[in-house]
């Protein structure tokens with residue numbers, strides 16, 4: 692399975708410009724790299740313009756869902772569509788989207804853990820649905836959003852349900868960039884799966900974002916990593932058979948004794 696990750700800067704509060712930007716990137720990357728699956732960052736249509744949500748948020752995933760569905764069909768690619776500010780059920784959510792190559796919305800996940808350091812609890816409602824695994828090309832996968840990375844029990848639940856790849860879509864600040872790198876490696880190693888992340892670069896409202904998007908194998912080897920401050924595309928094939936191999940060689944799932952902890 693060949694990945695292309697977009698480590699992008701985001702135009703604050705301008706969904707139209709960001710959709711255009713993503714469309715241009717996709718048109719180029721699909722032609723030059725021919726990926727099976729692409730990954731976008733967190734809140735990529737708006738950035739953290741939380742005080743303007745009434746004006747900039749999607750309504751029930753629109754317009755972004757139909758925009759990504761059309762692209763997925765046109766280019767026959769799977770899209771881990773990052774997340775968008777999303778107005779529904781009387782609140783605003785940070786909703787991540789997964790669209791398959793037929794244009795079907797196969798999974799939507801509303802961020803469960805709202806991040807106090809970026810004021811999310813003041814403006815957003817936390818997700819109420821359980822996080823689940825989803826399948827693309829018959830491969831079980833998981834998806835979490837940024838601050839969720841700090842909660843190992845969430846990634847472990849997805850791994851126990853069979854996820855072989857964990858996607859992390861993020862707007863992680865530079866102030867805590869060593870946490871960003873270390874926690875991604877930890878989630879990959881402890882759960883023996885691939886971690887594929889897309890983090891934004893640039894700044895908004897006095898916050899610098901850390902970039903350093905990553906593709907990590909289940910041994911904790913970094914296959915690809917982005918810079919801290921440049922827009923980039925990370926491209927890599929991931930050898931999925933490594934997941935079964937490491938789980939055989941280092942059988943931590945078989946060694947667990949959850950009834951004692």
Ligand SMILES: NC(=O)CCC(=O)C(=O)O
Nearest residue numbers: 806837838862863864867
């Ligand atoms: N967008 C986020 O969830 C940021 C998370 C963060 O700043 C942290 O965990 O530290």
